[in-house]
Amino acid sequence: MWRPCGIFDATYEKDMAIIRTPRHWSALVVSLVILFLVPLFGSYYIVSFINYLAISVIVVLGLQVVSGYCGQISFGQAAFMAVGGYTSAVLTQKFGLSFWVALPLSGIFTGIYGLIGGAPSLRIKGFYLAVATIAIHFVTMWLLLHLEITGKSVGITVDSPSVGSFVFDTDERMFYIIMPIMLLMTFAARNLVRTRVGRAFVAVRDNDLAAQVMGINLYYYKLLAFFISCFYAGIAGSLWAHLTLVCHPEQFTLIHALWFIGMLIVGGMGSIPGVFFGVLFVRIIDELVLIFSPYLADWFPWLGMAPAAGLGMSAFGLVLAWFLIKEPRGLAHRWEILKASSRLYPFAY
Amino acid sequence: MMHSNRWRIAVFFLAIFGMGLLAGNVIAKEVIFLDLSDYTGPVAGLALPGSMGTEDYLKYINAKGGVDGVQIKYMGVDTRYDVARAISAFKRQRRNKKVVATGIVSTPVGKMMQALTKKERLVTHVPGDGEFQAHPGNFFAWGPVYQDAFSATIDWILDDWKKKSKSGAPKVAVLSWDSAYGREMLRGGKEYAEMKGVEILPSELFPPGSLKHDVYLTRLDKAGADYIYVGGVDPVQTNVMRDATALGLTKKIQFISDYWGPTALGISLHPDALEGMVVVSFFLRGQEAFDNPLMKELWTTVRKQPMDKFNEGYGIGVGAGMNLEGALKDAIKRVGAGKVSREEVWKSYQNLAGMSHAGISGPCTYGPKNRNGSEVVKFYRVTGGKIVPITDWVKTPDAVSLHNW
Numbered sequence: 001m002w003r004p005c006g007i008f009d010a011t012y013e014k015d016m017a018i019i020r021t022p023r024h025w026s027a028l029v030v031s032l033v034i035l036f037l038v039p040l041f042g043s044y045y046i047v048s049f050i051n052y053l054a055i056s057v058i059v060v061l062g063l064q065v066v067s068g069y070c071g072q073i074s075f076g077q078a079a080f081m082a083v084g085g086y087t088s089a090v091l092t093q094k095f096g097l098s099f100w101v102a103l104p105l106s107g108i109f110t111g112i113y114g115l116i117g118g119a120p121s122l123r124i125k126g127f128y129l130a131v132a133t134i135a136i137h138f139v140t141m142w143l144l145l146h147l148e149i150t151g152k153s154v155g156i157t158v159d160s161p162s163v164g165s166f167v168f169d170t171d172e173r174m175f176y177i178i179m180p181i182m183l184l185m186t187f188a189a190r191n192l193v194r195t196r197v198g199r200a201f202v203a204v205r206d207n208d209l210a211a212q213v214m215g216i217n218l219y220y221y222k223l224l225a226f227f228i229s230c231f232y233a234g235i236a237g238s239l240w241a242h243l244t245l246v247c248h249p250e251q252f253t254l255i256h257a258l259w260f261i262g263m264l265i266v267g268g269m270g271s272i273p274g275v276f277f278g279v280l281f282v283r284i285i286d287e288l289v290l291i292f293s294p295y296l297a298d299w300f301p302w303l304g305m306a307p308a309a310g311l312g313m314s315a316f317g318l319v320l321a322w323f324l325i326k327e328p329r330g331l332a333h334r335w336e337i338l339k340a341s342s343r344l345y346p347f348a349y
Numbered sequence: 350m351m352h353s354n355r356w357r358i359a360v361f362f363l364a365i366f367g368m369g370l371l372a373g374n375v376i377a378k379e380v381i382f383l384d385l386s387d388y389t390g391p392v393a394g395l396a397l398p399g400s401m402g403t404e405d406y407l408k409y410i411n412a413k414g415g416v417d418g419v420q421i422k423y424m425g426v427d428t429r430y431d432v433a434r435a436i437s438a439f440k441r442q443r444r445n446k447k448v449v450a451t452g453i454v455s456t457p458v459g460k461m462m463q464a465l466t467k468k469e470r471l472v473t474h475v476p477g478d479g480e481f482q483a484h485p486g487n488f489f490a491w492g493p494v495y496q497d498a499f500s501a502t503i504d505w506i507l508d509d510w511k512k513k514s515k516s517g518a519p520k521v522a523v524l525s526w527d528s529a530y531g532r533e534m535l536r537g538g539k540e541y542a543e544m545k546g547v548e549i550l551p552s553e554l555f556p557p558g559s560l561k562h563d564v565y566l567t568r569l570d571k572a573g574a575d576y577i578y579v580g581g582v583d584p585v586q587t588n589v590m591r592d593a594t595a596l597g598l599t600k601k602i603q604f605i606s607d608y609w610g611p612t613a614l615g616i617s618l619h620p621d622a623l624e625g626m627v628v629v630s631f632f633l634r635g636q637e638a639f640d641n642p643l644m645k646e647l648w649t650t651v652r653k654q655p656m657d658k659f660n661e662g663y664g665i666g667v668g669a670g671m672n673l674e675g676a677l678k679d680a681i682k683r684v685g686a687g688k689v690s691r692e693e694v695w696k697s698y699q700n701l702a703g704m705s706h707a708g709i710s711g712p713c714t715y716g717p718k719n720r721n722g723s724e725v726v727k728f729y730r731v732t733g734g735k736i737v738p739i740t741d742w743v744k745t746p747d748a749v750s751l752h753n754w
Contacts, residue, residue, distance in 0.1 A: 048440040052433065138556075145527055153529040155457075157464055171440070244436060245464035250457035250528060251432040290426060290438050 039172040048171040054182040062232025068269040070225035071205030076133035079140035082252035084110040084237025089156040089247040099161035106238035114230025155248035268330025277331035390430030396454035402666025405651040470695035483754040492631030497745035499538035525580025527554035537748035586610040591622040620734030632664040635736035664709040
């Protein structure tokens with residue numbers, strides 16, 4: 001988009017750059033300015049919704065690395081997010097550490113924990129690995145429900161982050177923590193997949209046997225993918241805990257893990273922009289159901305409030321089925337087609 | 350031409366402004382009850398009929414002109430027992446001043462909302478966590494909190510034990526969901542039982558969604574349980590009783606269900622499995638519920654459904670609707686319809702002690718330091734495929750104060 005035919009990368013650096021043209025730069029700057037002005041002018045609901053989207057993006061970015069790029073299906077992302085949230089909660093509430101220290105430590109601890117989750121990938125793959133990660137989910141939930149340090153079934157109440165006497169105790173203030181982290185992690189993920197490591201991930205995904213023959217250490221790269229994925233989930237969990245101010249096992253269910261996978265499918269496996277498309281699309285559908293179900297009940301009184309409000313899962317299921325049948329490569333693929341055709345315009349794609 | 354266009358534009362904006370003013374008048378005449386319920390998730394069996402009860406009762410009140418002219422709009426959201434979704438729905442309405450009360454049918458959502466709304470005085474209806482009674486704030490339980498009902502059950506067990514002329518003390522076990530809700534009754538309930546000399550065996554907790562309970566039941570049998578208190582939302586109790594019957598345990602162990610046990614509909618589907626089970630309830634069950642004039646009227650005239658499709662959980666929601674109506678009436682009386690705010694409704698909720706629930710549950714007991722919706726329960730037994738009362742309303746002991754919170 002905005003890179004019409006005739007613009008060539010004359011240097012290696014230019015070819016490597018993510019932001020390539022002055023138009024790209026100006027669009028980026030304008031977008032960022034608008035984005036960071038949202039809490040000042042946007043409604044409370046919009047800001048809280050964007051926070052929610054941004055945290056979802058971080059989790060799904062992690063999932064994109066392990067599943068989309070490295071081909072290791074993981075249903076454990078909600079559990080890993082829980083580990084991150086609990087780590088941050090325990091470190092801040094029980095050990096008195098600052099949120100700013102707890103946040104990276106949550107990511108690192110979850111990454112290390114994720115190595116356990118990723119260990120089965122050394123021996124199994126495909127559906128078998130998926131089932132193994134489901135087992136990791138349940139084991140994690142059991143631990144959270146029974147360990148003294150995690151507050152057992154009661155959970156842990158968490159404080160808002162602060163800098164000196166300034167407390168990030170509203171969604172508007174949390175926005176300025178969540179959003180830069182999300183952008184930073186997106187940038188990191190975008191770069192990661194272009195590196196030697198990223199190419200190794202893709203090789204493992206496309207044909208692990210061929211990758212091994214070429215000298216790629218399967219064990220190392222599979223575990224590295226799990227570590228990175230869980231690091232992302234851990235950071236997202238920590239942000240989530242400090243946004244909602246409570247950590248409870250029932251916040252991180254297997255259904256959430258399914259939603260994350262759904263976002264990946266809708267957005268497109270193996271694409272960083274796809275993560276944004278998937279998260280936006282699925283979450284917006286969910287919000288539309290929330291918004292319109294009361295009106296549906298008003299318009300069709302015989303339907304009643306409850307059945308109308310329950311349409312959300314049906315909508316999600318239908319959308320997912322439609323994408324699997326009609327656009328298995330996700331919205332990211334549509335985006336690529338749109339970009340290509342805009343470059344060639346007025347000629348047909 | 351230009352001038353006439355300007356006039357048209359001016360008239361258009363004046364019309365919009367006028368509509369805004371009219372809408373402003375409407376706002377003062379309407380408040381919203383935001384119901385963050387679970388219509389399609391694991392506790393839908395409890396939440397759905399309850400939500401229907403509140404929705405219908407509020408419609409019924411509105412059809413009669415509302416509360417002193419103020420209409421109460423019911424706004425229901427299916428949270429699917431999903432905390433993130435519930436937060437999202439709540440946040441959208443958080444600054445909508447018309448929302449004067451919310452309802453939550455989920456322990457984790459309740460805990461999250463408590464943290465989020467601790468600075469606000471937004472009345473929130475919750476099922477029965479004792480934590481909210483221990484630290485009275487903006488959370489109000491539907492009936493007696495879980496530990497109080499469990500303690501009333503301990504009293505009933507002691508009576509039953511005596512009637513059976515058995516010696517020593519009975520051994521009681523809890524078989525419930527492995528969740529915050531599943532253990533809640535023991536926070537204070539255990540202390541009460543110990544105070545009464547009743548031994549509480551180590552609990553058997555299982556993940557929500559489990560279909561077989563043989564292992565837990567066998568362990569409790571080996572531990573010598575005389576009574577097993579079963580938690581969870583039906584069909585949990587039905588499944589437990591099916592397994593217990595197959596193991597031959599129902600002949601030697603008395604099974605007791607907490608509030609969310611089988612309804613008349615569930616019992617009619619599985620009469621043999623549930624035979625003999627005792628149910629503790631703060632709202633009417635079985636034929637008593639079917640015969641309640643208010644619920645009968647609401648179900649048949651507002652919901653427009655035949656009574657054979659009636660679910661007793663409906664009564665919980667009707668009671669919650671009555672509480673909101675009572676509080677709104679009190680707030681309007683104190684400050685006038687134009688000044689009804691969340692804070693005023695919260696204050697009024699604490700003035701509801703003694704308010705009748707049309708016989709559906711005991712009289713309301715909300716007060717400045719009381720968050721119990723009522724303080725009486727009734728015991729029922731499944732007999733011959735029906736759920737019949739075996740006691741009158743029984744006062745629940747205060748078990749919350751026994752626990753170290």
